[in-house]
Amino acid sequence: MTTNDTITATGRTTSNSRITSNSRSASASRTSPTGGLAARGGGSAVPRTPAAARTYELDRRHVFHSWSAQERISPMVITRAEGSWVWDDYDHPLLDFSSQLVFTNLGHQHPRVVAAIQQQAATLCTVAPQHANAARAEAARLILSHLPDTFEKIFFTNGGADAVEHAIRMARLHTGRIKVLSAYRSYHGGTDLAINVTGDPRRWENDHGAAGVVHFFGPFLYRSPFHATDEAQECERALAHLEQVIALEGPGTIAAVVLESIPGTAGVMVPPAGYLRGVRELCDRNGLVMIADEVMAGFGRAGRWFAFELDDVRPDLVTFAKGVTSGYVPLGGVAITGPVLRTFDDRAYPGGLTYSGHPLACAAAVATVRAMEDEGTVAAADRLGRDVLGPGLRDLAARHPVIGDVRGVGAFWALDLVEDRASRTPIAPTGGTSERMGRITAACRVEGLLPFVSSNRIHVVPPLNISDGDARAGLAMLDRALGAAEG
Structure with missing residues (x-):
């Protein structure tokens, strides 16, 4: 090999x-x-x-x-x-310690989710996204019920990569700026913008120098780029590094910081206590949108509904996918807070997907979230x-x-x-x-x-x-x- x-x-x-x-x-x-x-x-x-x-x-x-x-x-x-x-x-049976690509949060063939998909298929298989449908409305309500009350609406996508794409688009339109900061040890998806925001080697052969993507080092004590000796020192130095990157890139040119609340395929690197809160403070101080990528870490994977809860922080936008349906039907989305949402009250949002809020996917999400609630x-x-x-x-x-x-x-x-x-x-x-x-x-x-x-x-x-x-x-x-x- x-x-x-x-x-x-x-x-x-x-x-x-x-x-x-x-x-x-x-x-x-x-x-x-x-x-x-x-x-x-x-x-x-x-x-x-x-x-x-x-x-x-x-x-x-x-x-x-x-x-x-x-x-x-x-x-x-x-x-x-x-x-x-x-x-x-x-x-031959194999014990699935991978959850496939870390998405079968409820395991395989959970009867409640399978039954919900079957029932939805018998009622309304599909509908164009401009029309309201019961499954999508209830899925949005349930997802928001597990987010801080600053989040008001859900924009549904087909998966995690396009959720990241749309979150960045929203942040750029909201701020009128182009640059996005993301960590080197990260993965945000395989579509054109998402792969350029990605920090791991899967970016290399796909990266054509997309305008406005700047990478920085996140905290990782075991292989610290900051020569730190403990978690507190790693946190302090990682935040100082990010603050310097923001200053040197020009705060007035930066739309958002996008980061996985817990980097997943890059190594499951739980950030030290206070790091996400420090990023939130830097975003507030410089007028940046904070995007938390919860595609892998969300919906219970980290022992919380969303991993950012571990540091008691409130992002501006949250992307999700994978565990929201336990992977049974593809679904992703962006949770949007009030200030970003107001940007599009009287201004059309220039984006959409043919299958946004697909009834089968949303029915799977409703069943998944309810099963997670009922089963603890x-x-x-x-x-x-x-x-x-x-x-x-x-x-x-x-x-x-x-x-x-x-x-x-x-x-x-x-x-x-x-x-x-x-x-x-x-x-x-x-x-x-x-x-x-x-x-x-x-x-x-x-x-x-x-x-x-x-x-x-x-x-x-x-x-x-x-x-x-x-x-x-x-x-x-x-x-x-x-x-x-x-x-």
Whole structure:
């Protein structure tokens, strides 16, 4: 495997090599969710099921995959899913510690969400966005009920990237300025503007010098760009750096600061206490719009409805997607506060989408939010992080020297894997992978664990309602996989 590959949640490369974890071991075995023994196999020894074989053949012939060198991938076929489990092309169960791309917050096939989609389809499948419909109106009301009372309306989009695009457009029109500041360690989406606002290496080949995007360093104590020795010092120096960037770029030229409340695929870097409040103060002082990207961290992932609540801050605009429907139907949106909203009272907003507020998606959102309310999902995620995932991952770190850092909150965690703890040298480069990282990923798959792997990190991001038993089983699988790869 080359060092230019990027590993995705499926354990496949997305660039220049076919990942070793795609192979299966015919001799390995594991216990299925129903208690039976499911033999792990692969290649010609254990053929794919006929239906999966047909799916794989059609996929490789006709489907163009994102973030991938098309001839160097071998995608896993998912044939069915339930709760925290998925089944692969060989009908083997895998514990989904990735929540796919960190969006199945309620797990797979939640009956209330599935029933809501079915009922909506039987009533009103689709309608143009200029017309009101009950699902969209109720979805907006429910989402706003979990936001500060400064937020008044929701603009619905099809996903997270276009939510970020529209939030930036709103901020630019509201302020009459062009520049947007965003952090280097960030991901905001794959569309043209969103990818330029992104700070991680996925931006590089897509960046054509979009006008008005300026990057800065956010706080990250483990790999501090500020030579800080503790969280308080990291916070202070990161804010001083941002203040200097604003001053040197010219406050009167800047429309907004956009940042993930907790950077997700860049490394699950929970900001130190006071950082988001400090950004809010800098925005207020300089007349900037504060945009909180909650696409991944929102809807319970961080043990709060929205991750910015951890620092008791109120942004001007909030973008969301993923967990709002548990990913069952694509939906995103922008939550808008009064001052920004007033800009468009008598001035037409120059933007829209054909499927904005799509009834099926909004019905899924209504069912998802109501299920989370009734089932106490957000509190459960908070407890899961404090009582199960946090302690369990720190225990793994005590026994596996390859783990340099454990960080996270709620059901949102990452293991930073290093060559040695003294140097903190990553075992894979940023935006790439390595032979060692491939071994670890492959060992997870052999154990029956579907991880989310990015660069030198394993992100532990299971469904928020995963049972303690399944969560602990996943940690045990990860423990054995790390041991096998080390051996």
